[in-house]
Amino acid sequence: MEKKLIAGHELKPGKNITDHVHVEGTELHVPHVLICGKNEGPTVLITAGIHNAEYVGIQAAIELSNEFEPDDINGNIIIVPLANRSGFENRTMSTVYEDGKNLNRVFPGNADGSEADRLAHMLFEIFIKNADAYIDLHSGDGYENLIPYAYYLGESPVAETSKKMIDCVNTEYYVRSCCRTGGAYNIASVHGIPSVLIERGELGLYSRAEIEADKADVRNILTFLGVLPGKYHTYPKQALCEHxxxxxxxxxxxxxxxxxxxxxxxxxxxxxxxxxxxxxxxxxxxxxxxxxxxxxxxxxxxxxxxxxxxxxxxx
Ligand SMILES: [Zn+2]
The missing domain is CATH 2.40.50.100 (RNA polymerase II/Efflux pump adaptor protein, barrel-sandwich hybrid domain)
Known part of the structure; x- marks a missing residue:
């Protein structure tokens, strides 16, 4: 099996690691969980809390990180349940507390920039670039009303696989995005990592039904990718162009x-x-x-x- 090093940890079959990674030049420490399957397979990254008041995805990611067992997994699952931790702890709505920037507008980041730039740089270099596929969980922000849907980047080297991941998401709509800059899944797609962003939840609220729906979507995509055993489902839905x-x-x-x-x-x-x-x-x-x-x-x-x-x- 190919040996991978994530945030200083070697991904060895059967390992289950919880840790924080320090963002150089800042006071930020980002929680992450690495679950290394017993069998070979792809490495899939799941992030939540890039927007820190989007709670459905954050709670779904925390729960998933405690539910996956190395014995059941082919490959590796990496979970970053709360990317913008300082925003969460200071209850900003959607921005990094220290510099007021929207983290999802500054990918792939900058190692010499302010906190959000450095955080995006770390997330991109350590987690995103080492993934074979990527799922990013979002919601409507604290001031936003939203229906569940998902995004993928339409023009990318991995559009076909990203679209198949979208097909696994249980929503009525999806957006075929044209935006190639700023967002984590956009930049990941441009760099050849099949990626989707799932939107579910709104207004700083979270419900059991929404959390379970996020978890079911993630599990279904992981099954499609071969990380989890069993059959996956596809859900026909309407494509949208976003304005x-x-x-x-x-x-x-x-x-x-x-x-x-x-x-x-x-x-x-x-x-x-x-x-x-x-x-x-x-x-x-x-x-x-x-x-x-x-x-x-x-x-x-x-x-x-x-x-x-x-x-x-x-x-
Ligand atoms: Zn968001």
């Missing part, structure tokens, strides 16, 4: 639609008003679509997320 409109003003936000709601071109999607109730901006649908996630807090921030909708496509 996001950021807020043109800071103020109060009044959404008209719910996540999962379909709308027609020209329909009102929401309005921004000032603190005297005067209208600053009205968002109308530029085309027919379905709302996949949107800001649903009263406050909205200029150049921050407002609405993200999908337009059905053939993939």
């Amino acid at each position: 996001s409109d950021d807020a043109p003003f800071t103020g109060c936000w009044y959404p008209e639609k719910k996540a999962g709601e379909h709308f027609k071109k020209g329909e009102k999607l929401g309005e921004i008003r000032d603190y005297f109730g005067r209208s600053l901006f009205t968002e109308f649908a530029p085309e027919d679509g379905i709302m996949i996630h949107q800001c649903s807090s009263l406050n909205i921030i200029q150049n921050g997320p407002m609405v993200t909708y999908g337009v059905p496509i053939e993939d």
Whole structure:
């Protein structure tokens, strides 16, 4: 079997390791679990908490890290249950506490940058680059309403395998992304590592049903990849092209639609008003679509997320 070294640990059959890796030049320590199967197989990375208030994936990853047994595994499973630990411990919504950056916009990172850059660099160099496949768990952020769906990068050397991983996710929709920069799964895909991002959960909440659904998706993908024994299932779903409109003003936000709601071109999607109730901006649908996630807090921030909708496509 090929010997792999992850964060100073040799992946030896039957090993089960829990540890923290220090991010050089920072005070950050990132928890990770390495579960080395008895038999040969691929190395699959699962991350959660890149956005620290997206709790469904974080709890699913913690539970999975305690449920996998080396005896049942072909290859290795690496789990990073809480990538942005300092954000979690300081209850930021989606940013690294020390520098205020969105970790999922700075991959593959920079060893000479600020905390988020260095953290992304470590995650990319130590974990992502050593994986044969990658699953990243997200949710709607603390201020975001969202329907479950998944992403893969449409134009990459590994698009075919990534799409097959998407087929294993039990959601109604998926996004065929064109974005080749910034995000962990995007960068991983560009570097030849088949990757998917699963979105489930919203508004800083988590439920048993959502956690179980995340865990079932991860197990199903691992079965497809041959890491877990047994048969995997595929779930037919609608492909979407994603469009996001950021807020043109800071103020109060009044959404008209719910996540999962379909709308027609020209329909009102929401309005921004000032603190005297005067209208600053009205968002109308530029085309027919379905709302996949949107800001649903009263406050909205200029150049921050407002609405993200999908337009059905053939993939
Ligand atoms: Zn996220």
